[in-house]
Amino acid sequence: MNRNSTTPVDTVTTTIPARLDRLPWSRWHWMIVIGLGTVWILDGLEVTVVGAVAGRIAEDGSGLAITDAQVTGVAAALYVAGACAGALFFGRLTDRFGRKRLFLVTLAVYLAATALTAVSFTAWWFFLFRFLTGLGIGGEYAAINSAIDELIPSAFRGRVDLIINGSYWLGAVGGSLLSVPALNTDVFPKNLGWRLTFALGVVLGLVILLVRRHVPESPRWMLIHGRAAAAERLVDDVEAKIERDTSRQLPQATDEMTIHQRGTIRFVEIARTVFRDYPRRATLGFALFIGQAFLYNAITFGFGTILITFFDVPSGATGYYFAIIAAGNFMGPLLLGRYFDTWGRRPMIAGTYILSGLLLFATAGLFGAGLLDATTMTLCWCLVLFFASAGASSAYLTVSEIFPMETRAMSIAFFYAIGTAAGGISGPLIFAGLTSSGVVADAVLAFCIGAGLMVAAGLVAVVFAVAAERRSLEDIAPPLSVASTS
Template identity: 25%
Template sequence: MKTGVTVATSEFEDASRAKGFRSITGVEWRSLSLAGLGWMFESYDSFLLSLLLPTLALQFGLSKAQLGLFTSITAAGQIVGGILFGYVSDRLGRVRTALLCVGIYSLFSGLIAFAPNEHWFATLRFFGALGMGGTWTAGAALIAETWHASRRGKGGALMQMGLPIGAILAITICGIVSGANDGLAGHGWRLLFLIGASPFFILFWIARKTPESPIWLERKHAKATLQKHDPASADKLNVRGLLTAFGFIFFLQYLYWGVFTWTPTFLVTVKHLDFVHSLKFVLSLQFGAITGFLLFSAFVDRLGRRPMFLAYLLVGAAAVGVYILSSNPLLLMAAIFLTGFSVNGIFAGAGPFLAEIIGNTASRGFYMGLAYNGGRLGGFIAPLIIGALASTSGGFVLGLATTIVAFVAAAVVVFFAPETRGKALS
């Protein structure tokens, strides 16, 4: 076992500092395959619920408030799971925890297909969401610790591309199943969740060929020595780094959920546009996100974390400004694309930045999970604040404008944060 650790560590340390795709090692590609596909299938599962809410309302005879409970239960499970499995990944390992989380959301997604009523559906959804939340934490830690420091940002950005790809996958499979079953009522929606049970069987074989994080292995084997000579050294916490990470994610989550929860309704009720529920609206948003992730991956390791974050925040604030000030359909469609580009795309840097800003600690997985999932509180608050202000057109404009405040606040956090490009992790 010790020999395997030495080989993995040597490959990690001797990797070329070149930043192009050709320099990416086999170990890095395998870690990306596990983390990225796990995140993609999690996105499929998450987005599937949004697509199926009207069908579930008819199936179970639910009100909009009751349907909202499904979304809240999912969010709660993701928060708990993200923190819990961050802790587990520090003890069990990144690869095994990632596969465990995929197994959890696959199992409960499959079981939802047989839910007899809304109570069973909600219960199964919560337990599945535990795995959904943990998938990002374990995967992001694996990427941060496996990819060479000179291209760690690229690895994190490519992993995050699973988010829009998973959403597009959900839209596509929904369309196929709906067409084949003459709609999603009856057994159509159940088949979609049954398909959601397949990721574990796909990723099991990938996980078997994915080496564990060399940093995690080194810490595991050095644990006894560290505890003997300096018991506190294995788990020192950079409090400022953790607070910076939390604040950054809090504001990102606020603007993300504020924008994407209310923009469609805003464009319909205030701008009186009818295209926001169409496929072109959704696809413009998702392809904007993919473009944002690709551009981020291409430049983040060359230009640094701070310049990329600040540029994306500026573009996002401008896009929301267009929503508020313009009624031109072409401008609004361009703003939709740029919203996907910036508000989704900025998450491309979240994983590496959190790992780097939190620093070297034996509890990196737990603190990354705590910062990312604790920061989801911003996503919980945003829809409530904007919804409370949206009783009138003027109030709706004011509510949506609070996301611009979040853009500025996130930029302030980034401005005062240290640049972490190329930072060595141990």
């Protein structure tokens, strides 16, 4: 085992980052994935349920006086606005107080707001708790992605991050299929089925919370914030468990790093670091988030409305179609994720963004020419989103690994908030009208805008993407607290 050796009180020389990166995949890493990553399944369940049941909630007898456009437009925009606010608020707290505290708090906020959504009795109540649900999930993005990248070995970081972010779509599949019996008035009355779908999300979230209690704090964060001894003990325990499980002794980690321990880092210093020291990387983060946010928040989550409006699909059957495109979304990161670690970040990020945009342009052309029905439209979207989902997941991976550790959660939060505000707040408000107007040309325009932004983001990645594959986080972007490395 490698022990930390310390010089003066506020300075520590450590091999902990190298020790974490050289670990083989183990049951301990699976615990991290299950405890942290499975919350995206809940997010997917949540958002998909709202899209799938929007038509039913808007019907007479649902228990809410609300329109379809308000559910898919106003409520969706408020959910995303909450997510942006939550990312910024909780992201700052995550960098200041640690990953573990915040990923417990944000899940609790998410669960409470979802439970209260299930008992909505007026439109304003529904809108309020959609906003608060978004607040919790926005905080999750910052806390979870920073913790995952700091705990997963560099050789696996790309594929694990993509698959975890892509697991959102497992929840989307579940939400789509769940909406079918929930919308069946022979099973549940109109005013009950949609409420039970939200309640189920709360139950699943409580199970995840039980697992998450065992996920440790990030040793990297502990090192910088004056808890080097605790970080050392944690990594010692992890190494001992892995050696027992594998019956092999781990190789020595020799790469050392000396850091000056510090407390809170001012927001001004974070902003100066990101935009003055890493302008190319900041441009990349903006482009990737804006492109994927428009595609998903503005168009994809209105897919149920498109099926009903243009193809006369019954509202109770849209879940089957959405389950298909959700499966395509998950298969993208699952099957393509490993190539982000082997072929590299630049070709895979640029390739997935550009190819998904070109395929969406083709889909828009076929739709505009009247050559698609509900089934073929769904298959086209499935192909588009196979590549787009891998690209969108790589946006979170990118901004979480290309900036210094002290700014990681806040960087994720900032780019998520800015990109999602541009694509996720304005998008639903703009595209809800385009995709629900019943005019084919309006929907084609919506598709082309989303496709154009994806292609543009891919071209930015061609120039600015960072070759971060299989590299230590400290090598990609040295911590602000670093004194020396060897």
